[in-house]
Amino acid sequence: MNLRIKSIIPQLLTLLFVVAVIGFFTINAQLNMEERGIDFGYGFLNQESSFDVQFSLIEYDGSHSYAKAYLVGLLNTILVSVLGIIFCTIIGVIVGIARLSPNYLIRNTAAWYVEFFRNVPLLLQIFFWYYAALRALPLPENTEPLFGVTYLTVKGYYIPRLIWENFDILIYSILAAIISIIFIRNYARKLQEEKGQQLPVLLISVGLLLIFPGITFITGMVQLDVSLPVLKQLSKTSFIYAEGISVPPELIALVLALSLYTATFVAECVRAGIQGISKGQKEAAASVGLTPNQILKLVIMPQALRIIIPPTTNQYLNLTKNSSLAAAIAYPDLVLVFAGTALMQTGRAIEIVSITMLTYLTLSLSISILMNWYNKKIAIKEK
Amino acid sequence: MLRTLKALVYLLTSIALLVSFETSAFAKKSKTLKKTQKMGFVRCGVSQGLPGFSNADASGNWTGVDVDLCRAVAAATLGDSGKVKFFPLSAKERFTALTSGEIDVLSRNTTWTLSRDADIGLTFVGVNFYDGQGFMVRKSSGITSVNQFKAGVSACTNLGTTTELNMRDFFNSKGIKYEPVTFEKADEVVAAYDAGRCDTYTTDKSGLAAQRIKLSKPDDHIVLPETISKEPLGPVVRQGDAVWEDIVRWSLNVMIEAEEYGITSANADSMKSSDNPAVKRLVGAEGELGAAFGLDNDWSLRIIKQVGNYGESYKRNIADTGILPDRGPNQLWTKGGILYVPPAR
Amino acid sequence: MSESIIQMKEVNKWFGNFQVLKDINLEVKEKQKIVVCGPSGSGKSTLIRCINRLEEHQKGQIIVDGNELSEKTKDIEKIRAEVGMVFQQFNLFPHLSILDNCTLAPIWVKKTPKKKAEEFAMKQLEQVQIADQAAKFPGQLSGGQQQRAALARALCMEPKIMLFDEPTSALDPEMIKEVLDAMVNLAKAGMTMIVVTHEMGFAKEVADEVVFMDEGMIVERAKTKDFFANPKNERTKLFLSQIL
């Protein structure tokens, strides 16, 4: 009895405290809103937004609703996060391996990179790339082509646009290739189990992925045109490149800064993962006659990935959250489009900020739940 | 344990007290006024730096017509035009700051629109500057009219303003595809335009004029003649405090009416002996105009003496600084403009 | 029978400036069981690690089953597949079950069908008496069980030679016996074995010859009985007096 009271009272008090704090805030908010004639509700989401967004992945203009504007922002956030994740992984893996290189110069260059980029605030790096580095680029009319057909200018990076004909057939052919790969994998496994023969599954898969769409090209079912950026004069002194795709400098700066910054953390994860595997594993694998490639594929990677993946996912999450700094350099992400312009036009601060926060919260919680599940699944079993 | 319990009870009762105090506090006198007088300063939201409207110099002294309105309210309510605390706000923050109670007056070249007035807990109290949206381009571009814009043009502007909406209407009506590049701070917009990120910079014409003289070589840029919208700019207050709303409204009206009757900061005192009862009312020599707001009778006199009339304010901040020497529509109705305010009586 | 399966001639090796192996000459015939002993740091481990080229020697010749080991040796994996090794720290792959540990190399190196490999692996596991643990993961087993699993893993490649690098020194006393028993069984089955160990009881029971090393040199090599009965070298005597 005594014990139960001892455990109930502190819980009750904490609960009361939390309820009181939340209650205090909600009551105040209600009173304030009532007094100031503000109503609360999410009906505004269906209203016409009547503002344009610089850059959108889906069809959008001001005649669409605020809900659609939200979607535009969310997709832009996802776009920048995905690009950032891809690049930070590439850089991070290279730098992480370089930090373990036997070459003194490479090791130290990598270490220097990590120490520098990790210790400078991300916001400063974003500003640097956007306001200092990309702003120093030439105007479109003065730009020398990069790789022959692309143009890096102060107004953006202009790249050729691909124009597909019968794009759906291409998709079907890729789908067909994937299905046949699944069949071949199964067949290869059976073949191995029964006869011991091993098919070069990876090679066959890549081959199929090239051949199937390739056939559609050769037979002329699918055609691809490239429309190159062409200099277009808007007025006496102002030019742009039309016809191609324009990647806005805001996106470039953001992706650059996010991936260079996050890569330092990924590199440390990779380094820890590789260092976490004892030399004995490699020797044992070698002693039974596995080739270096097989050792890497069958023994080192499966173990290293278990160490690397969880903290790296955390870094990916951080990158996604950090992409909200886009608002500082006019990249139309969720925070800028929705918690910025839309909030401004509707004035519904509480509703919009709560939706924004909830979006990020859902994103990161669902990924971390997925990660926990994955970690449990791959955890090396011990006593 | 007992002690924590006591503390909690104390906390809860204090919260309950606060809440009950809140509900019973519908006093006759303006709550905002009371709070302002208690704090000893007017909390006024202004821009982060727009010459002629609200701009701080290096030592933190604010000037501009928007700032003068804040000062007028302070002079009326606290007796001293210096008792203002300025909150520099971005366009994005301004309404939230006002509705949340961070500031009590928003005097930040804000356009009066129906949806803003009706929908989001704001009340516009008047117009202190009639404006319209325009475009600025580099002179070297050879563009002299908005009709010369071509598809693909990129336009820099402020985030979350009516400008953004007007721009869309304008380009849509012309059937031109354009690239909007929006920044939160006006300075960033100008810097982006200056660096060649955008072909044109669009905002209220007064703002263009003000920003143009801030540029390194103002003569390299021109403001195109066309005006694409109506932009009545004026001070805003929160909904729900009618008396405070009146105080701000009439602080503005008094400044305009003072100009109409020729009362200036220099001659305000001597005007007490004027023959015109309207003038006498304005300088507090006749009638009881302040009583309605819970102010003394000298409130309007203080505004005129400490801040000056609208004409003085305009001349000091906008004309003399070379932003817009011509008053255009912002001239009294008696002189061909559209400034017309209800009589103070 | 006369042909030696392992030949080491004038083998030298340095770690930086430190010479670990000095002019090692050693021949091992098929089915011979040799125990290598000596104080720690004497180069015993390096010696046997040179045999499957986990360490590279810098001077001299090592010939394993007719193949010379050198930089030019291609397919070192083929030689390694013939030479099984058991390590002091077991070195089982923690992410694979015991059975998968055993079948990994047969499947990938010898291209054995999975089913066959598994059958064979189960046999080997039965030999070392841990068939019931096949589905478990290394982390779930005791040290002795792990070491026996490691032995089974090596045997699954059907090696011609087995190398043991102090297989019992990381084990608790009660587990040493179960590992040694498994090794004795293996010896009785006729495997060529080189064992680095301090277990002199094991040496007496199975070894044909004992090699004593000190400071990177082979100090003494003798038939087991002679070695223990009347060691010739002073250092051997000292070592034996300390260890027995």
Next chain:
Amino acid sequence: MININILKPTSSNFQTYLYIGSALIFIGIFDVFLRSFFNINYLTFLPDSLNLFFPLIIGLVGLQMIRLEYSGNRIVDKINQNINNNSFNAGLTLIIIFLTLLVIPPALDWMILEATISGDTKEACVATEGACWTYIKVWFRRFMYGMYPNDFHWRINTAFIVLIAFAFVGYFMRGKLKNYITFYYAILYPIIAFIIINFLISGGSFGLEWVETNAWGGLSLTFIVSFFGLIFCFPLGMILALGRRSELPIIKYISIGYIEFWRGVPLITVLFMSSVMFPMFLPSDAFVDKLIRVIAAIILFEAAYVAEVIRGGLQALPRGQYDAAKSLGMGYWKMQIFVILPQALKLVIPGIANTFLALVKDTPLIFVVGLSEVVGMLQMAKTNPKWLGYAMEGYIFASILFWAICYAMSKYSQYLELKYKTER
């Protein structure tokens, strides 16, 4: 194949190879040196692509020629071991050396040789191609003190000196006083700090003029925000960590909810909420300064991260420690304070240091809600029409500044980690 064999040295002919190899490497490096420092290229007679790659090829051949294990020459051995172990590494080595050579001259030129630091206006910089450090010089006080009035900068300086002095007091606590060291740092010091900052920097009494928090800024604001952030997020994080480990379900789930919420949202939205929306949640006549609200938001936010770090430490402690403490008859709080927390905290020092580092690196974010610490002041200075076009200098200056602070912090945490590792 034959080619490579020719290039391969043996111990007999090594001397000759060494001379030729070194000469080739030297020629390669010298060529790049000439190209980048003096813009001279002697090889224009070669085809373009060969001309470009000539130093690399010749250097690779040279390195190949000196690659011999245990050559006996100590320097060559070092080179071979460290930067020349195979052709791939040799190539990378050369590329890094060449890139360094190519980058140094322009960087040096821009940053030092052609740079200007004289004068007080932009005009001083117009003539040169190099960096305009005049810009930093003119704006230096703003970067350090924000819009704080120039005449009162001594107040900020004094306040920080006094604060640092008080921070060292604990260092000299000896004997009986030593028992109160935690109390001093956890409770007394924050109070002292608040009083000092309130009276000295904020002013308003003792004849000191009141300076609004609006005017605070620059590096001093960075310090103030991080300082209070660090001091308060630690105890809060500790309580949350204990809460999350608690056996009482309500406390546990409230803690989990709190931690997961704050860890799931970006700081920028939290700051926005605290700076413009929060007054909506207060009684209409209450007023809390924006700076305080922002600092509070940062504390609440970072505390969740600190809590997770501390929880890691608590989890790492063996069960035996809890059992031992319980067997001595200690209650929950006594056990935590005297047995568990001291050990757990030692374990997580590097993690906490990393969180603190993150906090310092997050302070520039207050810029988005209108408070201008260094980065904010930079933005302001950069968009000042009189100084347009010198963004690069400003960002480099701020990067070095932040790098120095954060690097020092991370090195110190590594030192602490090492120290406590040996003590265990």
